[in-house]
Amino acid sequence: MNIVFVLIPLSLVLVALAVWAFFWSVNNSQYDDLDTPALIPLSDETSSRPAEAESKTP
Amino acid sequence: MPALTCFHCGEPVVDDAPLVARVGALDHPVCCIGCRAAAEWIASLGLQDYYRLRDAPPPRAVAVGDYSAWDREQLQRMYVHYRDGGEAEVCVLLEGMRCPACSWLIERALSAMPGVREIGVSVPGKRVRIVWQPQIGTLSTLLGALAHLGYVPHPLDRESLNDVVEREQRASLKRLMVAGLGMMQAMMFAIVLYAGALEGIETSTRDFFRWIGLLVTIPVVFYAARPFFAGAWRELRARRPGMDTPVAFAVALVFIASIVETLRGGAQVYFDSASMFVFLLLGGRYLEMRARHRAADVVDALARLQPAVAERLDANGVPESVGVHELRTGDCVIVADGATVPADGELVSAECRVDESLLSGESRPLLRHRGERLIAGSIVVEGPAQMRVARVGAETTLSAIVRMIGRAQQQRPRWARYGDRAAGYFVCALLLVTMITAAAWLVIDPSRAFAASLAVLVVACPCAFALAVPAALARSLTVLAQRGILVLTPNAIESLIRANYFVFDKTGTLTERTLEVVSSESVGRFPVDQCLRIAAQLESGSTHPIADALRAAAGCAEAPRARNLRAIAGGGVEGDIDGEHYRLGRAQFASTGQADDDDDDRVVLADSQGILARFEMREALRDDAAATVARLRGAGNGIEILSGDSHARVEAIAGKLGVDEFRSRVHPEQKLARLAQLRAAGMNVAVIGDGVNDAPALAGADLAVAVGGGAELAKSSADIVLAGDRLGGLIEARVIAIATLRIMRQNLLWSLVYNAAAVPLAAIGWVPPWLAAIGMSLSSLAVIANSLRIRAATSRAPAAAPAAAPSLTPVPA
Numbered sequence: 036m037n038i039v040f041v042l043i044p045l046s047l048v049l050v051a052l053a054v055w056a057f058f059w060s061v062n063n064s065q066y067d068d069l070d071t072p073a074l075i076p077l078s079d080e081t082s083s084r085p086a087e088a089e090s091k092t093p
Numbered sequence: 094m095p096a097l098t099c100f101h102c103g104e105p106v107v108d109d110a111p112l113v114a115r116v117g118a119l120d121h122p123v124c125c126i127g128c129r130a131a132a133e134w135i136a137s138l139g140l141q142d143y144y145r146l147r148d149a150p151p152p153r154a155v156a157v158g159d160y161s162a163w164d165r166e167q168l169q170r171m172y173v174h175y176r177d178g179g180e181a182e183v184c185v186l187l188e189g190m191r192c193p194a195c196s197w198l199i200e201r202a203l204s205a206m207p208g209v210r211e212i213g214v215s216v217p218g219k220r221v222r223i224v225w226q227p228q229i230g231t232l233s234t235l236l237g238a239l240a241h242l243g244y245v246p247h248p249l250d251r252e253s254l255n256d257v258v259e260r261e262q263r264a265s266l267k268r269l270m271v272a273g274l275g276m277m278q279a280m281m282f283a284i285v286l287y288a289g290a291l292e293g294i295e296t297s298t299r300d301f302f303r304w305i306g307l308l309v310t311i312p313v314v315f316y317a318a319r320p321f322f323a324g325a326w327r328e329l330r331a332r333r334p335g336m337d338t339p340v341a342f343a344v345a346l347v348f349i350a351s352i353v354e355t356l357r358g359g360a361q362v363y364f365d366s367a368s369m370f371v372f373l374l375l376g377g378r379y380l381e382m383r384a385r386h387r388a389a390d391v392v393d394a395l396a397r398l399q400p401a402v403a404e405r406l407d408a409n410g411v412p413e414s415v416g417v418h419e420l421r422t423g424d425c426v427i428v429a430d431g432a433t434v435p436a437d438g439e440l441v442s443a444e445c446r447v448d449e450s451l452l453s454g455e456s457r458p459l460l461r462h463r464g465e466r467l468i469a470g471s472i473v474v475e476g477p478a479q480m481r482v483a484r485v486g487a488e489t490t491l492s493a494i495v496r497m498i499g500r501a502q503q504q505r506p507r508w509a510r511y512g513d514r515a516a517g518y519f520v521c522a523l524l525l526v527t528m529i530t531a532a533a534w535l536v537i538d539p540s541r542a543f544a545a546s547l548a549v550l551v552v553a554c555p556c557a558f559a560l561a562v563p564a565a566l567a568r569s570l571t572v573l574a575q576r577g578i579l580v581l582t583p584n585a586i587e588s589l590i591r592a593n594y595f596v597f598d599k600t601g602t603l604t605e606r607t608l609e610v611v612s613s614e615s616v617g618r619f620p621v622d623q624c625l626r627i628a629a630q631l632e633s634g635s636t637h638p639i640a641d642a643l644r645a646a647a648g649c650a651e652a653p654r655a656r657n658l659r660a661i662a663g664g665g666v667e668g669d670i671d672g673e674h675y676r677l678g679r680a681q682f683a684s685t686g687q688a689d690d691d692d693d694d695r696v697v698l699a700d701s702q703g704i705l706a707r708f709e710m711r712e713a714l715r716d717d718a719a720a721t722v723a724r725l726r727g728a729g730n731g732i733e734i735l736s737g738d739s740h741a742r743v744e745a746i747a748g749k750l751g752v753d754e755f756r757s758r759v760h761p762e763q764k765l766a767r768l769a770q771l772r773a774a775g776m777n778v779a780v781i782g783d784g785v786n787d788a789p790a791l792a793g794a795d796l797a798v799a800v801g802g803g804a805e806l807a808k809s810s811a812d813i814v815l816a817g818d819r820l821g822g823l824i825e826a827r828v829i830a831i832a833t834l835r836i837m838r839q840n841l842l843w844s845l846v847y848n849a850a851a852v853p854l855a856a857i858g859w860v861p862p863w864l865a866a867i868g869m870s871l872s873s874l875a876v877i878a879n880s881l882r883i884r885a886a887t888s889r890a891p892a893a894a895p896a897a898a899p900s901l902t903p904v905p906a
Contacts, residue, residue, distance in 0.1 A: 039298075039301075040301070043301075043305055046278075047278075047305070047308065047309070050274055050278060050309070053274065054270065054271060054274060054312075057267070057270050058267055061263050061266055061267055061270075062263065064213065066263070066266055067213070067215065067259065067262075067263075
């Protein structure tokens with residue numbers, strides 16, 4: 036039964052990680068537009084991704 | 094046979110041999126040169142997928158204007174933000190952005206341009222934020238590219254870069270997430286404790302789980318619930334307990350009680366209840382906020398109405414492009430055909446026609462002679478016009494209208510917040526009962542005092558009480574948004590039920606913004622339909638509403654044969670067809686001065702020998718206008734039409750709809766006065782409008798409804814926006830609002846009955862705290878489950894699926 040004293044703090048660490056990841060994604064515009072990305076795979080065009088140059092900027 | 098429609102904008106193509114745009118390996122028909130340019134440019138960028146992905150056709154592409162004025166330093170200082178490292182940033186409002194495919198197209202097209210570093214498109218805000226290197230690309234080329242795509246770009250001033258809406262949205266999303274995760278964790282640990290209470294648990298293990306529960310609830314209370322505490326603090330300082338006060342009290346009390354229990358090893362903790370409560374309330378607020386943000390704000394509307402650039406004549410009479418803020422009284426300005434008047438002033442050139450429909454409600458362009466007044470924000474339809482600036486900036490009529498909106502909004506009677514105040518009283522009473530319980534038990538049996546008073550606090554569920562109204566409201570907002578009805582103010586649903594007098598604006602609300610030909614009469618040697626065809630030929634190059642109406646009336650499309658077409662300001666058009674010279678327009682113009690009939694509603698066709706035909710024009714009634722008015726009247730409501738338009742036109746529309754009460758030529762101030770008069774007579778007045786001239790009236794009504802697609806300014810002071818241009822949404826909204834009220838009453842009744850039954854039991858010590866916690870959760874859940882029935886209650890009402898709905902849906906259905 037003592038294993039819970041390890042597992043539960045571990046789960047809390049995981050939750051904290053999840054919250055951090057969520058905050059990071061919100062701050063990086065991942066949730067600003069939820070509709071457009073769904074259309075991108077429908078595009079036939081597979082070659083150049085003009086967004087690449089832009090994603091490197093901080 | 095279905096008419097050909099334009100590949101780019103979806104409007105019907107009128108000619109037999111239309112223009113074609115080559116996209117991919119196929120030729121597609123387009124309606125105009127602007128559309129062809131847009132389609133071919135999109136194709137040349139390899140972005141033709143746009144046509145497959147979009148779900149709403151964009152507006153007709155406008156001829157690409159000259160944006161070089163935007164490279165002037167004075168303008169850039171106001172609109173462009175220069176970042177460290179030499180990058181420039183600008184926020185542009187895009188007229189004509191409709192769906193996610195637009196944002197995809199803009200992102201793709203712009204990022205291929207030289208110097209562009211970053212693009213952020215917001216479809217609901219209709220904005221795009223561009224970061225670029227000014228050494229490589231100029232602002233004018235960026236704006237030109239956006240115009241090429243078919244949008245009308247309006248750069249917004251620098252303050253809008255600091256996007257309040259975006260920050261608010263992100264912050265509340267984070268809060269919601271923290272509360273949700275915290276709730277899940279707290280519930281998980283609570284289940285351990287419940288199971289332990291039933292089957293036995295070691296005290297040390299129990300305390301461990303309690304401390305963990307406390308740990309996961311701390312961020313929920315101190316981070317996620319902060320808006321409630323901040324709101325409660327504001328309300329308390331204003332001595333007006335509202336909705337936030339009971340919420341904050343409940344959260345704080347349950348949290349503090351649980352900490353005390355944890356510290357002294359008491360019977361029960363309630364961390365799960367606290368975090369669930371916060372999560373549910375935040376969820377409701379999040380939906381409410383999303384609906385609110387979807388409406389355009391005053392800034393957007395002004396950006397559309399007020400041009401930023403004007404053509405000023407210098408001392409030598411040479412025009413130069415300057416920023417509107419640089420204009421001074423006495424400057425001479427040229428306003429091109431189709432451009433917006435930049436400032437108030439008087440006409441210097443002989444005459445022109447201006448469209449003031451956004452400002453005065455007058456549906457047809459007005460003729461202005463030399464020396465007469467032009468108002469900023471109106472559009473020169475037949476120009477160009479040369480004018481002398483009289484008033485600029487904050488002194489213009491347009492600014493005065495905006496200020497009037499602000500004033501009327503302040504005058505709006507604050508809707509009595511019965512529910513809030515009741516909840517405030519409830520919390521006060523609850524605290525009192527708790528104290529009495531504690532005092533009584535201290536006298537009778539001090540060892541049971543804490544458990545009993547805690548049980549009272551918890552079992553007397555302020556959650557059910559506090560959630561009764563917001564849960565039903567949040568649900569109905571979602572259902573309404575799915576049907577293209579956006580509710581912007583919290584009181585709108587209640588006001589909609591109370592409204593018993595509906596005042597409609599005419600132009601653009603009951604009627605379409607287009608015209609139709611009601612009667613054609615031939616007086617010459619040709620039959621009527623041939624006259625119509627000639628008229629349509631003459632108008633083939635025009636985008637004026639009259640031209641559209643004539644083309645629609647002519648029906649079949651022919652290749653343009655007219656030559657030497659010439660538009661005469663203030664008159665009409667003339668041109669040659671098959672060697673014969675024709676004139677079309679106002680009677681005086683067409684008959685070269687022989688007729689003195691000067692009816693704006695009549696268009697006359699004449700050739701060199703005399704008048705051939707007369708066409709009567711009228712505004713087209715909206716499809717659902719008659720049904721909506723009939724339904725409202727059938728429910729016993731008063732109907733009235735207030736319009737700035739002429740008596741004859743208003744009378745015609747009122748007659749068609751069977752409305753007896755109508756007033757014409759009403760100014761904005763008179764509208765406000767009439768509303769005040771109606772309200773003094775005890776009516777609950779709802780105003781339905783769309784124009785800027787309605788905006789003060791909208792703000793002064795008990796309930797303001799704006800029909801989407803009209804001027805954005807009207808939306809900004811509206812309580813409800815009917816998106817997708819459907820007037821019938823008003824009826825649907827009313828049905829849903831009534832269902833909402835019923836559910837709300839049930840919720841309140843339930844929580845009152847529950848509390849009235851449970852509190853006395855808890856006070857006399859019959860309810861152990863764990864049972865109190867279960868009762869509290871169940872009563873909250875009952876309220877939420879009941880609120881979810883709002884869809885079921887209204888699904889019987891048949892509703893045509895609105896075209897605009899998918900992009901407005903906040904949650905997947």
